Amino acid sequence: MASPKKKLQGLVAATITPMTEHGEINFSVIGQYVDYLVEEQGVKNIFVNGTTGEGLSLSVSERRRVAEEWVTKGRNKLDQVVIHVGALSLKESQELAQHAAEIGADGIAVIAPFFLKPWNKDVLINFLKEVAAAAPALPFYYYHIPALTGVKIRAEELLDGIQDKIPTFQGLKFSDTDLLDFGQCVDQNRQRQFAFLFGVDEQLLSALVMGATGAVGSTYNYLGKKTNQMLEAFEQKDFSSALNHQFCIQRFINFVLKLGFGVSQTKAIMTLVSGIPMGPPRPPLQKASREFIDNAKAKLKSLDFLLSTDLKDGNFESCS
Numbered sequence: 050m051a052s053p054k055k056k057l058q059g060l061v062a063a064t065i066t067p068m069t070e071h072g073e074i075n076f077s078v079i080g081q082y083v084d085y086l087v088e089e090q091g092v093k094n095i096f097v098n099g100t101t102g103e104g105l106s107l108s109v110s111e112r113r114r115v116a117e118e119w120v121t122k123g124r125n126k127l128d129q130v131v132i133h134v135g136a137l138s139l140k141e142s143q144e145l146a147q148h149a150a151e152i153g154a155d156g157i158a159v160i161a162p163f164f165l166k167p168w169n170k171d172v173l174i175n176f177l178k179e180v181a182a183a184a185p186a187l188p189f190y191y192y193h194i195p196a197l198t199g200v201k202i203r204a205e206e207l208l209d210g211i212q213d214k215i216p217t218f219q220g221l222k223f224s225d226t227d228l229l230d231f232g233q234c235v236d237q238n239r240q241r242q243f244a245f246l247f248g249v250d251e252q253l254l255s256a257l258v259m260g261a262t263g264a265v266g267s268t269y270n271y272l273g274k275k276t277n278q279m280l281e282a283f284e285q286k287d288f289s290s291a292l293n294h295q296f297c298i299q300r301f302i303n304f305v306l307k308l309g310f311g312v313s314q315t316k317a318i319m320t321l322v323s324g325i326p327m328g329p330p331r332p333p334l335q336k337a338s339r340e341f342i343d344n345a346k347a348k349l350k351s352l353d354f355l356l357s358t359d360l361k362d363g364n365f366e367s368c369s
């Protein structure tokens with residue numbers, strides 16, 4: 050059975066795929082991006098080519114090159130690089146899984162195929178098993194994101210006996226708000242050393258209470274430092290501080306969700322906060338509007354999430 054050098058835990062940034070204004074991948078900023086995550090945000094694990102990384106909007110050859118660049122630039126800087134290799138085509142998924150192993154990634158993750166969908170647990174497991182078998186030495190994570198895939202098979206059900214079918218199974222990336230399902234995944238697998246990675250950043254504290262061992266998300270690209278403070282407070286059983294941190298993060302996410310928040314907006318916010326150009330998203334997604342960017346910037350400043358002094362004084366909303 051594959052075993053990672055150490056269990057994947059703590060924050061995992063769902064990386065953005067930087068693009069040029071012409072929509073080509075901008076590989077040139079990935080080294081700088083790695084340094085930013087490690088040095089400015091304290092985030093040392095990444096999840097590449099997932100939802101935030103527009104993995105399903107890239108060609109297979111682009112996905113391979115993006116994975117290679119992150120692994121290369123992350124060497125001796127990042128703890129773990131997990132590559133999302135899910136695809137509608139089993140063959141493509143297997144090719145990407147094999148490639149991830151060849152380039153020295155630390156793990157692979159797979160979403161449920163979402164066009165011709167698996168209709169029950171066994172059918173889904175069979176698909177995942179075929180992908181995992183293409184990289185028999187790599188830890189395997191199931192990426193549960195039912196709102197986007199439309200595959201509503203409960204994670205709790207899927208995990209039941211999964212290691213018998215997929216010996217490399219190492220954990221779950223749970224991007225859903227059903228804390229009953231998430232809690233039962235943890236409760237029913239306590240004796241196993243699985244990683245339980247929560248994927249709804251605005252509700253992470255609740256998932257920590259349920260036993261999450263880490264988190265994968267888009268906001269850890271630019272709110273990693275703040276979220277790490279929440280993890281530390283939780284670790285030290287300072288629940289009141291942890292709650293304050295979560296509320297502060299929620300104020301921002303709630304604000305942008307109401308404006309309309311997705312991958313395009315994540316790219317714009319990351320550009321603003323890090324200064325690294327993330328570029329536009331791939332069609333059919335559209336660039337975030339000027340209005341969104343201005344509003345998000347004002348909110349980030351008011352919460353002290355941006356390095357700026359001009360709005361700090363007398364700001365009752367500040368979270369610092």
Ligand SMILES: CC(=O)N[C@@H]([C@@H](O)[C@H](O)[C@H](O)CO)[C@@H](O)CC(=O)C(=O)O
Nearest residue numbers: 063099100101224248249250265266267
């Ligand atoms: C639907 C979605 O994009 N969810 C994000 C969250 O990080 C999300 O952006 C955040 O919780 C704000 O709602 C992650 O779960 C996605 C993710 O990890 C990925 O990019 O693979």
